[in-house]
Structure formats: structure tokens, C-alpha cells
Amino acid sequence: MKIEQIYTGCLAQGAYYITSNGEAAIIDPLRETQPYMDRLKKDGVTLKYIFETHFHADFVSGHLDLSKKTGAAIVYGPNAAPDFEFISAKDNQVFEIGNIKIKVLHTPGHTMESTTYLLIDADGNDHAIFSGDTLFLGDVGRPDLAQKAASMTQEQLAGLLFHSLRDKIMTLADDVIVYPAHGAGSACGKNMSKETVGSIGEQKATNYALRANMTEEEFIKEVTDGLLPPPAYFGMNVAMNKKGIESFENVFNNGMKAINATEFEVVAEETGALILDTRSNGDFAKGYVPQSINIGINGDFAPWVGALIGDVKQPILLVTDPGMEEETVTRLTRVGFDNLIGHLKHGFQAWLAAGYDVDTVNRITAEQFANEVKIGESKIIDVRKESEYESEHVEEAYSRPLAAINEWIKDINPEEHFYLHCAGGYRSMMAASILQARGYRNFSEVEGGFNAIAKTNVPKTDFVCQSKVLKV
Template sequence: MNIEQIYTGCLAQGAYYITSNGEAAIIDPLRETSPYIARLNSDQVQLKYIFETHFHADFVSGHLDLSKQTGAKIVYGPNAQPEFDIISAKDEQVFEVGNIKIKVLHTPGHTMESTCYLLIDENGKDHALFSGDTLFIGDVGRPDLAQKSASMTQEELAGILFHSLRNKVMILADDVIVYPAHGAGSACGKNMSKETVSTIGEQKEKNYALRADMTESEFIAEVTDGLLPPPAYFGMNVAMNKKGIPSFSSILNNGLREISVQEFEVLTEDAGALILDTRNNADFAKGFVPQSINIGINGDFAPWVGALIANVNQPIVLVTDLGKEEETVTRLSRVGFDHILGYLKGGFEAWKAAGFEIDTVNRISAAQFEKEVKIGESKVIDIRKETEYQAEHIEDAYSKPLAYINDWVKDINPNEHFFMHCAGGYRSMIAASILQARGYRNFSEIEGGFNAIAKTELPKTDFICQSKVL
């Protein structure tokens, strides 16, 4: 028996590849199937089952392509009703893969079809729990995402989750390994650990939601407290996972179409395409195609695209570093952005060489910011998360998280200059590109963000450990 966690950092997502005696199972696969097919061929095993823990909201699954390519059956737990053929498993139903067994544990609460899979080894011992979004390391699944489809309140769903955890999960032996679907950085929970593997015993000891003396009402109050609005693309991804999607290969072929600089300008106007520039923020600041939105590939790329562009049907044209085109299309497809019309041939340098208009961002160093800003008089906007801001910030700075830019942008006075920063420059350049695309140019973006500002003599609030403000 072999278990491999295939972790994708930019989505904070864990898929699982399991083999035993010539057969394999995959749990919660990402959309592109070639890595799984290559692994199956290398190990000379037959994929028997594709297990889905629930209808994912934060990424598009590769279950359909994988099933077509291998003949493996797709398995969901009770209550799942997608628009394609599946095995709708019963609670406690057992599936055999080689010499091991995988037992279905229906654990509704995060969603009503949410299911954990218990792996029983060759000796009949409970070995590992693939907990999906029911149980994370340090947290549990948020109960507000399925309210509409379940016709329940988040409090009612949280109550169901409480009993799922107590009756199905916490009764397992302490040495059972826990493999969750997500880790820190995912919007599917609010207090997830950076660790991606644990045990039932460790979670009963350290996870706030699994306290032995916790009442149902306490659980509901704590699990629903402090939930941020889910990213706008979540509902669209759920629909795609239920209805079925185009093959990944067709999306990749369309997205890798070369677009000349002459055609690029026409296409953005005629097709209403959004220009997405995925270069690093330092290069973008020095020059870019006007109206481009910068979300760097070397960061939390796909989640920010999903959160800020939101509409997965939005036509997009790409400006990337040379050689990054396929990676960019792949990562966009993982969160359902299938309408990629192609990429600028030769990248930004080709656009510049052709003599077309370029734009820049007014980026200044932290040292220059220190000289120019007047604390108490100048307006400073901190676009980090609220927890980062609460931990430490520049005195008199305003907290305006990037995730809510579509809400606070309308309050900007275009005639009032302001300074803007994040933690390191990645998010503030996203914000700068959005603001300039909407006509705002009355700001200075700070290179290096708060990490650089913290090294100056500017007055800051006292530091508080972020874990204490979650």
C-alpha cells in the first residue's frame, strides 16, 4: 500500500493518490489529468475509483476527464446529484482497492453531500481518514457555503457538522492519520494550520472545534464567528463540478493561441476581453499594456483571479513571461476560467517594440515613503487582511483589504493623493492595476510593502501575534 499527498500550494489543495496490489484510487483530483496518468503508467497500476469528498467550490475537479481516460468509476457520498454518471455511495459502504478497503463516512455539514473516506489497511486496521472539507488541521469546514442549495441557515448546517464530527470522526482511534483537502491559505476554512497531515488524537487535543467538553451551541457560535464572505467564483465552480465541463485539453489548446500585437489590440476591444498580465509586480510597475490587470503567477494567483475577476465566463487575453503561457492557462482552468482567448506573442517586450502606448505605476521605495508621508495628515491605505492590519500597522493608516476593493473603490476621492501598501508588493500591485484601469492615478504604491516599511522609523502600532487576532 502506498499513499501520496499531491499538494498544490497556490490553491492550498491536497489530492491523494493511493495504490495497492496493482490497483489505484485518486481522491479529489485537480483538473489537469496528465500528472495522474503519468503516475499510473509509471507504477503500472489500474485506476479503479475516483473519490470526491464533495462538490468543490474553490477549484474545478478533473474527475470527468480522468474517468473517460481510464474507465475508473466516480464515487460521491449520499445526497450528491450531479448531471453525469456516478456511484452514489451509501453511508458505510466499502470499496476494495487491491488489498485495502475504503469506507464511506457520510459527514454532512460543510455541504450536505460532504463525505470522508476511511482507509482500512491490509490487516483490517483503520489507517487514514481523507477528511475533505469536513475536518482540516486546526479547523473544520465553514458551514455557510451550502446554505442556498440546502435551504438551511449556516447555524443549522453547523449543527449538522457538529454531530457529523462527534459521531463519525472523533470516535476513530487516535492514531488514525488525517489527510484534509486543504491547508492554510484556503478560503474553505478560517483558521487552518500550515501543516497538511495530522492524526485524530492530535486534532482532538489541538483543534478548537473538537474540544471534548464543547456543546453544540458553543460549536455553532465558534464555527460561524468571523466568517468572511466567500469569494465570488465559488458558486460558479460548484455549478461546473455538478454539471460537467469541457475537457482540459480543449481549454489548453484555445488558451495557447498566439496573438500578434496588431490583433491583440483589436481583440481586446471587439471581444470585451480583460487583459491579464501575470508578470512579477516589479516588471509590471515599469511598463504594461494600458488597462491590464496584474496578478502575478508567482503568488496566490488562481485564488486572487477567482476573487477579483469573479466571473468565470469573462473572456481573457494573457500577457506572460515567455515560457509561462501553459502554466498560466493551466492554473486559470483549475478555478474554472475557461474563456482564455490566447496570449500576446512575444509578451510585453513585443508590444513595447512595436511602438504601442504603455503605462506605468507610480511605485516608490519605503525610504521615499518615509520622507514624503506625514502621519496624521497623509492618507495611507493598508490593503492587507484585517488580521495582518490588527497585528501591526502604520499609525493612522486605513484598513482596506484587497479582497473588498470592488466595495471601497467607489469611496476614493480622485482629487486626494494617497499612499498604498500590502505586505510585500504583490497585492498592492494588483490593487494599483485595478485602480488605474478604472481611471484612478492619484496614489503612490510602496515597493516592498509593510515588510520594507517596518524597517523605517515611521511610527507603528504595537505588534500582536496574528494567531491572537484570528
């Protein structure tokens, strides 16, 4: 028996590849299937089942492409009703893969179809669970994402989750391994550990939601407290995972079309495409194609694309560093942004060489900020998360999280100058690009963000540990 966790950092997502005696199973596969096909060929095994823990909201699964290429059956737990052929597993149903077994544990609460898969080894011992978004390390799945589909309140779903955890998972032996679908950084929970593998015993001892003697009322209150609004693309990804999608290869080939600088501007105007520049925030500040939005590939790229662009059907043209086209297109397809028209051939330098207009961002250093700013008079906008802001911030700064920019941008006075910063420059450049695309030019963005500002003499509030701020 072999279990391989295939962890994708930019999504904080874990897929699982399991083999035993010539047969294989894959749990929660990513959209691009070639890496799985390569593993199957290398190991000389046949893919028998593709198990899905639930209808994912934060990424598009590769279950359909993988099933078409291998003939493997797609398995969901109870209550799932997708628009394609699948096996609707019953609670406690057992599937055999080689010498091992996978037992279905229906664990509703995150969603109604949420299912945990228990792996039973060749000796008949409970070995591991693949807990999807039901149980994370340090947290549990948020119960607010499936309210409309389930016609239930988040409190009612949280109540189901309470019983799923205590009746199905906490009854397992302490040495059973826990393989969750996500780790720290995912929007599917609020307090996940950076670790990606744990055990039932560890979680009983450390996970706030698995406390001994915890009442259902206490659980519901704590699990629903402090939930941030889900990213706009979540509902669209759920629909794509239920209804079916275009093949990864077709979408990939569209995104890989190289468009020269002369045609690029014409295509942008004809299609109404959003120009997405994935270069570093430093390079973007120095020069970019006018009206571009900057979301750097070297960061939480795909989740931020989903949060800020939102509509997965939005036509997109790409500007990347040369050689990064394939990586960028792949990451976009993972979160369902399939309307990719192509990318600027040879990148931004080709645009410069063609002599077209270039825009820039007014970026200043932290030292310049310290010399210019007048606390109490100057307007300062901090686009970090509220928890970051509350832990420590520049005195008199306004908290305006990037994720909510569409709400607070309308309150900006275009005649009043302000300073803009995040933690290190990644998020504030996203905000700067959106502001300038909408006609706001009255700001200075601070290079290095709060991390750099903290090293100057600019007055700051006293530091408060973020775990206390989060109240979990």
C-alpha cells in the first residue's frame, strides 16, 4: 500500500493518490490530470475509483477528465446529485482497491454531501481518514457555504457538523492518521494548521472544535464566530464541479496562444477582456499596460484572482514574465477561470519595444512615508486583513481589507491624497492597480508595506497576538 499526498501550496489543497496490489484510487484531484496519469503509468497500476469528498468551492476538480481518460468510476457520498454519471455511495459502504478497503463515512455539516473516507489496511485495521473539508488540522469546515443549496441556516449545518465529528470521526482510534483537504491559507476554514498530516489523537488534544465535554451550542457559536464572507467565485466553482466543465487541455491551449503587441490592444478592445498582469509588484509599479490589474503569480495567486475578479466567465488576457505563461494558465484553470484568450507574446518588454503607452504606480519607500506622513492629518489606508490590522497598525490608519475593495472604493474622495499599504506590497499593488483602472490617481503606495514601516519611527499601536484577535 502506498499513500501520496499531492499538496498544492497556492491553493493550500491536498489531493491523495493511493495504490495497492495493481489498483489505485485518487481523492479530490486537481484539474490538470497529466501528473496523475504519469504516476499511474510509472507505477503500472489501474485507476479504479475517483473519490470526491464534496462539491468543492475553492477549486475545480479533475474528476471528469480523469474518468474519461481512465474509465475509473467517480464516487460521491450520500446527497450528491451531479449532472454526470457517478456512484452514489451509501453511508458505511465499502470499496476495495487491491488489498485495502475504503469505507464511506457520511459526515454532513460543511455541505450536505460531505463525506470522509476511512482507509482500512490489508490487515483490517483502520489506518487513515481522508476528511475533506469536514475536519482540518486545528479547525473544521465552515458551515456557511452550503446554506442556499441545503435550505438551512449556518447554525443548523454547524449542528450537523457537530454530530458528524463526534459520532463518526472522534470515535476512531487516536492513532488513525488524518489527511485533510486543506491547510493554512485556505478560505474553507479560519484557523487551520500549517501542518498537512496529523492524527485523531492530536486533533482531540489540540483542535478547539473537538474539545471534550463541548456542548453543541458552544460548538455552533465558536464555529460560526468570525467567519469572513466567502470569495465571490466559490458558488461558481461548486456549479462547475456539479455540472461538468470544458476539458483542461482545451482551456490550457487557449490561454497559451501568444498574441503580439499590435494585436493585443485590438483583442482587448474587441473582447472587453480584463488584462491580468502576473509580474511582481515591483516590476508592475515601474510600468504596465494601461488598465491592467496586477495579481502576482508568486503569492496566493489563484485565490486572489477568484476573490477580486469573481466572475469565472470574465474574458482574460495575460501579461506574464516570459516562461511563466504555462504556470499562470494552469493556476487559473484550477479555480475555473476558463475564458482565457491568450497572453502577450514576449511579455511586457514587447509592449515597451512597440512604443505603446505605459502606466506606472506612484510607489514610495517606507522612509519617504515616514518623512511625509502627518499622523492625524494624513489619510492612511491599510488593506491587510482585519486580524492583521488589529494586531498592530499605524496610528490613525483606516482598515480597508483588500477583499472588500469593491465596497470601500466608492467612499474614496478622488480629490484627497492618501497612503496605501499592506504587509509587504503584494496586496497593496493589487489595490493600486484596481484603483488606477477605475480612475483614482490620488495616492502613494508604500513599498514593503507595514513590514518596512514598522522599522521606521512612524507611530504604531501596541502589538496584540493574532490568535487573541481571532478569538479562537
